[in-house]
Amino acid sequence: xxxSAYIAGVGVLGPGLCNWPQAAAVLAGREAYxxxxxxxxSPVMLPPAERRRTGRVVKVxxxxxxxxxxxxxxxxxxxxxxxxxxxxxxxxxxxxxQALALPAREVSPTRFSNSVHNVTAGYWSIATGSQAPSNVLxxxxxxxxxxxxxxxxxxxxxxxxxxxVAYDAEYPPPLHFKRPIPDAFGVAMLLTPEQTTRSxxxxxxxxxxxxxxxxxxxxxxxxxxxxxxxxxxxxxxxLATGAGGRAIIEYLDVSRIAVQVDTCS
Amino acid sequence: xxxxxxxxxxxxxxIGLGADATRTSLIEQRSGLKRCTFETVDIDTxxxxxxxxxxxxxxxxxxxxxxxxxxxxELALQQDGFLESVQAAACRWGRRRIGVFIGTSTSGILQTExxxxxxxxxxxxxxxxxxxxxxHNSFSVADYxxxxxxxxxxxxxxxxxxxxxxxxxxxxxxxxxxGFIDAALVGxxxxxxxxxxxxxxxxxxSSAAPCRPFDVTRDGISIGxxxxxxxxxxxxxxxxxxxxxxxxxxESSDAxxxxxxxxxxxxxxxxxxxxxxxxxxxxxxxxxxxxxxxGTPSNDRAESQAITSIFGPTTxxxxxxxxxxxxxxxxxxxxxxxxxxxxxxxxxxxxxxxTQIDPTLTAHYIRENRHxxxxxxxxxxxxxxxxxxxxxxxxxx
Numbered sequence: 001x002x003x004s005a006y007i008a009g010v011g012v013l014g015p016g017l018c019n020w021p022q023a024a025a026v027l028a029g030r031e032a033y034x035x036x037x038x039x040x041x042s043p044v045m046l047p048p049a050e051r052r053r054t055g056r057v058v059k060v061x062x063x064x065x066x067x068x069x070x071x072x073x074x075x076x077x078x079x080x081x082x083x084x085x086x087x088x089x090x091x092x093x094x095x096x097x098q099a100l101a102l103p104a105r106e107v108s109p110t111r112f113s114n115s116v117h118n119v120t121a122g123y124w125s126i127a128t129g130s131q132a133p134s135n136v137l138x139x140x141x142x143x144x145x146x147x148x149x150x151x152x153x154x155x156x157x158x159x160x161x162x163x164x165v166a167y168d169a170e171y172p173p174p175l176h177f178k179r180p181i182p183d184a185f186g187v188a189m190l191l192t193p194e195q196t197t198r199s200x201x202x203x204x205x206x207x208x209x210x211x212x213x214x215x216x217x218x219x220x221x222x223x224x225x226x227x228x229x230x231x232x233x234x235x236x237x238x239l240a241t242g243a244g245g246r247a248i249i250e251y252l253d254v255s256r257i258a259v260q261v262d263t264c265s
Numbered sequence: 266x267x268x269x270x271x272x273x274x275x276x277x278x279x280i281g282l283g284a285d286a287t288r289t290s291l292i293e294q295r296s297g298l299k300r301c302t303f304e305t306v307d308i309d310t311x312x313x314x315x316x317x318x319x320x321x322x323x324x325x326x327x328x329x330x331x332x333x334x335x336x337x338x339e340l341a342l343q344q345d346g347f348l349e350s351v352q353a354a355a356c357r358w359g360r361r362r363i364g365v366f367i368g369t370s371t372s373g374i375l376q377t378e379x380x381x382x383x384x385x386x387x388x389x390x391x392x393x394x395x396x397x398x399x400x401h402n403s404f405s406v407a408d409y410x411x412x413x414x415x416x417x418x419x420x421x422x423x424x425x426x427x428x429x430x431x432x433x434x435x436x437x438x439x440x441x442x443x444g445f446i447d448a449a450l451v452g453x454x455x456x457x458x459x460x461x462x463x464x465x466x467x468x469x470x471s472s473a474a475p476c477r478p479f480d481v482t483r484d485g486i487s488i489g490x491x492x493x494x495x496x497x498x499x500x501x502x503x504x505x506x507x508x509x510x511x512x513x514x515x516e517s518s519d520a521x522x523x524x525x526x527x528x529x530x531x532x533x534x535x536x537x538x539x540x541x542x543x544x545x546x547x548x549x550x551x552x553x554x555x556x557x558x559x560g561t562p563s564n565d566r567a568e569s570q571a572i573t574s575i576f577g578p579t580t581x582x583x584x585x586x587x588x589x590x591x592x593x594x595x596x597x598x599x600x601x602x603x604x605x606x607x608x609x610x611x612x613x614x615x616x617x618x619x620t621q622i623d624p625t626l627t628a629h630y631i632r633e634n635r636h637x638x639x640x641x642x643x644x645x646x647x648x649x650x651x652x653x654x655x656x657x658x659x660x661x662x
Contacts, residue, residue, distance in 0.1 A: 003443055050523075086402065088424075093374075100459045101381040105307075112464030113524040113649060116370060117403055117424030122650025125518040131535055133516035134652060135432060137421040138403035146421040150436060153443045174390050175377070178397040207361070207419070254417045255361075 004204040005155040005162075005191040006264070009072025010239065011064035014038055014185035014230060015223060019067055026220075027233070027240035033219055038184040045127040053110055054123060055089040056169040060186040061120035062127060065165045068188035072198050074161060076128040079190075080154065081121060081163040084137040084147025086228040087179070088117040090171035097175075120165065143168075144187070144231045145251035148259070152205050155191045164189045166229040185227040187236065199264040201239055208258040213248045235259050266438060266543045268510040268659070270500040272448070273350035275341060276602035278491035278589045279313035283344030288606050291614040294634060296588045298475040298487050298618075303457050304375075308466050311475045313489025313590025314457060315340070327412060332373035332400035334456040335409045341454070341492030342413060351414045351450060354496055358447040365420040366437050367407040368430025368453035370594030370648075372422070373400035375458040406454045410494075418446050424594065426648030427557075429453055430493070431597025434656055435514045437497050452494030453598035461488055461593060468524060476560035476591070478584035478616055479569070479630040481623040483560045489590020493598035495605075500661075508661035509605040512641065513544025519651025526564055526647060530571030533557075533645065536653035537575055540643065544657045548576045550641055551657070553613045555600050556628075557645040558584020559591050568645065569626040581631045587618035597646035597654060604642040604658045611638050 012023040016036045025031035040059040043051055045066060054062075061083060069076050087093070092115045099107050116122070118136040125134060135154070139146035144166040151164035167186035171179055195202070213234040215221040224233045234247035238261040247259045275283055279297030280290035290297065298311040321336040342348050354363060380395040399405050407422040423429050423436060430453020437449035465471040465488060472485035500510060517539060519532035526533070541548065554576070557568055565584075572582060585603050592599050607613060613635040622630050641659040 001445055003445060084421075086404075088403075093377075096460055096464070097374075097378050097381040100378050100463060101384070105459070105463050107460070107463040107467045109464075109467040109469075109524075112460070112467055115460065115464065116426045116649045118426055118648070118650040118652060119523070121425070121518070121652065122523050125520040125651055126522070129520045131518050131520050131532060133435075134425075134518050135436065135516075136423065136425045136650075136652075138407075138424055139421045140398060140402055140404040140408070143404075146419070149419055149445075150421065150439075153439050153445060157439045157442045174384060174388075175397070178391060178395060179402075252411075252417075252420055 002204050002206045003152040003156050004202060005152050005193060006195050006199040007189050007201050007203060008192050008196055008198040009068040009190040011067030011188040013060050013063050015183045024240035027237045033217060035219055040184060046123060050123060050126060053114060055091050056184050057089045057167060058120050058123050060169055060184040061165050061167040062124060064186035064188035065124055065163060068190045069163055072190035074190050077130050078132060079130050079163050080132040080160055081124060081134045081165060082147050082151040083121045083165045084143045085168050086138060086140055086143045089114060089119060090169055094172050094175055141228045142251040143228050145249050145257045149205060149257060151191055155193050159193045161190060161192045164191060166232060168227050168229045182226050185230045187229055187232045195264060201264055202262045204260040206258050207255045208248060210248050210256060212250045212256055266513060268500055268512050269438060269441065269497045271509045271511065271605055272496040272498045273347055274495040274602050274605055275345040275347040276493035276599050277315060277341035277344055278592060278599055279315055279489055280588050284606060288610055290588060291612060294615055294617050296475060296617045298590055306462050308462055309473045310471050311487045312457060313487060315490055327409065329396050329399040330405060330409045332376045334373040334406055334454055337456045337490060337492045338406055338409055338454040341494060347494060350496060354448050360415060360417040362418055362447045363416045364418040364437060364440050364446040364449040365407055365411040365416050366423055366433040366449060366451050367410055368423045368433045368594050368597060369403055369406050369455050370424060370426050370429055371455060371458050371460055372403045372405050374460055376400040378459045414450060416450060425652045426650055427593050427596055428646040428648035428652045428654040429594040429597060431646035431654035431656055432516065434511060435516055438514055441499060448496060448498040450494060451497055453595035454492040455592055455594040456490040470561055472560065475618045476587055477618045478558035478560040478587055479565050479622055479626055480619040481621045483562060483565060485561055486559045487590040489592045491589060491592035491595040491599040493595060493602045504661040507609050509608050510659050510661055512659045513540040513657035515539025515543060515655040517653045521651050524649050526567040528567060530567035532651055532653045533568055533571035533647060534574055536655040540655040540657050551580055551643045552639045553607060553642050554580055554582035555604050555642060555644040556582050556584040557647045558586055560586060565626060569628040572628040578627050579629050581613050581635060582628050583614060583616035583631050585614055587616050600644045601656055604644045607642055608639045608658060608660050611636055
């Protein structure tokens with residue numbers, strides 16, 4: 001009961017983390033972690049009309065997806081993808097619920113179209129022209145693990161590269177107080193079935209009863225606990241240090257996933 | 266792909282609770298659509314509402330999950346001995362060897378919609394008793410089903426809009442093929458809520474009359490609600506008579522528009538061809554197609570073009586959404602079960618509500634029921650974001 005693949009590219013965006021090389025330097029201890037609001041790039045890969053309509057989940061997802069795919073040298077027009085997050089666009093959800101609570105109940109058609117959980121996958125497909133399959137998952141705080149499992153298994157069963165994109169962004173108040181995600185965080189990984197010249201590491205995933213790993217650095221540990229997609233940090237730490245090893249990551253109430261990381265030399 | 270057995274299945278929609286009632290409605294060509302009186306909704310439209318959802322209780326240990334969506338899931342799980350079959354499968358395979366993959370588009374968002382009306386007038390805060398994680402969040406229904414069935418394998422909600430609960434079959438297929446699990450509880454649940462009723466209305470995609478797929482006067486969807494589930498397993502060597510298999514799955518993306526299909530149905534065509542390839546079948550092997558067939562002008566035109574380009578103009582096809590309404594994230598699973606019932610009953614269900622087939626649509630749309638042995642049925646599901654999924658089911662043997 002295990003699945004494996006090779007990681008050929010990584011993308012990261014989060015509070016104080018502006019791309020994978022900088023995030024890796026922070027995680028490996030070569031650079032200090034300076035918490036700061038997540039800076040989300042404009043999704044320049046989208047046509048201007050679409051770009052104007054995108055909210056924060058689309059910006060963070062396309063940002064990390066683009067970084068991982070380009071650093072892996074992947075042909076995005078042919079790429080299968082797995083998107084995973086705890087929620088859809090929180091701002092849009094709030095605005096629709098607010099509109100529905102007013103007597104007129106005027107819901108914006110554009111907001112409604114963009115309210116779907118797979119809004120990120122839809123815009124990625126439009127941006128890249130990829131007609132390949134895209135799967136969109138949610139497993140609440142275990143969403144990263146669910147996505148990693150899905151993408152690893154797709155890579156190994158269908159023998160094709162798969163882009164995993166895990167992301168979350170905050171809800172505005174009052175929903176924020178029900179689901180207090182503080183900021184946007186995204187991580188993407190390009191997985192391939194075979195080792196390539198771009199491979200960073202081989203990873204193998206199993207289910208386990210062991211407890212989740214935490215981050216030794218206090219601020220990174222609070223980030224890991226605060227944003228579901230940041231549950232990936234123990235895995236990113238192993239990739240950043242290049243040491244390899246094993247990371248236990250939050251998944252379901254009855255099980256976690258164990259990721260064995262073997263760095264490619 | 267290696268065929269998988271639908272060891273048990275069930276469906277609950279506005280045309281019936283459970284498989285027998287659903288089959289009877291299809292045979293009688295009965296539509297469950299009625300004028301919308303849901304909640305306080307003031308839209309002139311028709312909906313497919315499941316009776317008895319509000320009265321459905323949840324087990325005492327799962328009260329935090331209480332919302333319309335999980336009540337509908339519970340109501341459906343109680344039909345056809347489905348819960349008992351799942352427990353038998355848990356004994357057969359082990360609880361950790363059965364995955365749970367449930368499609369939904371809006372989960373229990375109705376709870377939050379209602380809570381926004383009751384915000385604290387001073388602070389704007391939501392009521393303390395609103396349980397976000399176990400009602401509103403997309404994972405809620407998948408988590409409810411796995412806890413209700415005490416299954417401990419991999420689990421996720423699949424939320425790809427109106428293709429969600431077709432795509433669960435693809436996720437389960439891969440995980441079984443990888444040897445990660447031996448069986449999966451797959452399905453979908455979507456329930457009526459204000460976001461979808463007012464949202465589709467704002468896009469001018471919902472009809473003021475009962476939806477009329479492929480009709481020359483079609484002008485939009487009728488929103489429905491449904492819960493449908495199947496237990497997918499590795500097929501044993503000896504299959505009981507009447508068994509239905511999942512033979513092929515195909516997925517694609519349109520890469521075109523968030524809420525409009527590719528005008529020539531290129532994504533749909535790609536998904537259908539991928540399903541045929543996975544099943545190692547030719548177009549002529551398909552006896553009947555259960556269409557996505559929403560009843561919007563653009564969907565039906567694109568889907569008809571895609572079908573004609575692969576199957577030609579003779580393969581019988583119909584949409585059952587005139588009967589059930591469009592169950593959105595549950596539509597894929599509902600129509601998968603309808604496809605399985607069609608195979609078991611030798612029934613091609615004629616599309617109801619449609620009176621004059623659009624002559625510009627070249628696919629062979631049937632309005633009357635046809636009775637004939639059905640070996641293989643293809644079912645289409647497409648969604649916002651340009652996501653497409655086709656499934657092929659077949660009779661065993």
